[in-house]
Amino acid sequence: MDMITQTFIELCEWDSSRFLIFSDNVFGTLIYYSHFLAMILALVVGFFVFSQNKKGLVNKLLFFIMLFFATWTFLDLVLWANERPDFIMFFWSLILLVEPLVYALCVYFIYVFIEKKDISFKKKIGIFSLLLPIIVLLPTQLALVSFDLSNCFREPIEGPIATYYIYITETIYLFWILLYAFKAYYKATEIMRKQIILVTFGIILFLLSFVSGNIIGSITEDWTLAQIGLFCMPLFALFLGYMIVKFKTFNAKLIGTQALVAALGFSVLGIIFIRSIDNVRAVAIATLLLIIIMGDLLIRSVKREIKQKEELAKLNVELEKLIKQRESLMHLINHKVKGSFTHSKYVFAGILDGTFGDINEEVRRRSEQGLEANDNGIKTIDLILNAANLQQGLIKYEMKKVDFKDVVSKSFSEKKIPAEKKGLKIEKEVGESDYTVPGDAFWLQEAVNNLIDNSVKYTKEGGIFISLKRNAGKILLSVRDTGMGITPEDKKNLFTEGGRGKDSIRVNVDSTGYGLYSVKLIIEAHKGKVWVESEGEGKGSTFYIELPAVE
């Protein structure tokens, strides 16, 4: 700088800044208040959202938006406080770059937020290429022409990039967001529409917080009043928080509390240093607004939580009542229903073995049918009672070393007769190996019986192929059938209580939905796994049981 310039600067009597941002050149503490508040809130929101899901693109983008916004706020504060023309020229240039960058990131953010995936490469080029002229021409006079010292002005004279291009670019970005949101709104579902409205409204409000400062300042020449723009930042945080609570996008309750505490703490701290009574009033109004907005969000959130807890307690009482009813129903089934079945079983058996005298062929046939139906009834009751006992943990397993090959062979022999009676081919393949597993032989038998029984019941033609293998400390039993197959939808319910395929009743009228559920409970109690694979309806299924082998 030449001597004349130095003299001019000295005559202007500007205060020297400390740590770039503290000096008497900043008139009104409100400027510190608005800038620090916005900066802290932006960083709290940004870091919190990022910490929730470090890999999520939406989270990363929001983090960068908040980080660059905080940077912008800091740079703006430097320009208010600093007295060195070279610093002002440099930091002013940085603002020219950071401000439209926040806009560009907001366009990227809204795409990813609505589409729930990254945007195409072409769109990225489209969004960010608008910034290239600013980057390339930043050090030239097209960005900043000179430093204005006349009348002790402490600001640069802007070139066409700063005066026109940046505002045009920011307007384009704003319309881009609006048009895209408008288009997405009409294609979206009802729930998504609410999210689109909120996120668009929040982002537009946030972006306007930049321009409003310049507009208000230029029109009114009151740059303290222009700080109102920055107070849009808590409003944006509110919208974000509302979305988080409402749509579980992020975790808003915590973020809302953190932001409120940080903002209130800073507000109180700010008031201590304020000298002018007018500024105290402005800060008090801003703080009051913040308390009303954020406090309302938190109260609603707490109210909702209390309501949910009350509903949960009510449901718990109902659940306990249902459990008691279920226990009493089980008792009734076990003693009364099963007792009646057992009684009629002996009556039918008596008729058949001639206890009640000679019978003709028709009576014999009918009695045999009655006896079979009785047996099925007793089996079904046993299955349901077993499942209930297994589920409640009432079964005590006697864990010993069990040869799983014997278990499978016994089930195979038992189920061979009903399968062949149905015209099905049934085969078994057991490789030479040691199949000893730790377990309860009775319940493992029950599980394998149920699994093979299930395949026999749901296979009309073709066959059942059982295979037993040992691989790396695990024993794998597979039961493949050429039956009705399983749809992906049915697969989800198959091993659940009362769960069965949608067409299972059509094929097996005695389907209880408890057979495979019992298998799952027994195998999991043996630290094993059970699952099914099927290529779909009509294409058969393969059921697997995997158990840890004794080493």
Add this chain to the structure above:
Amino acid sequence: MVDKKSKIFFLIFISLAIVSIIITYNKYVINNDFEVFQDEEAFNESLLEE
């Protein structure tokens, strides 16, 4: 996940921005290479008034 093409694009973009910032810093802060607009006449007048 951001694809490889985008990563390269952002890398070039960020590099360009950093280079531009360094040149700007060099120009304004190190070399003081900027014109200062000063209305000397008005300034002298104001001094006389004082």
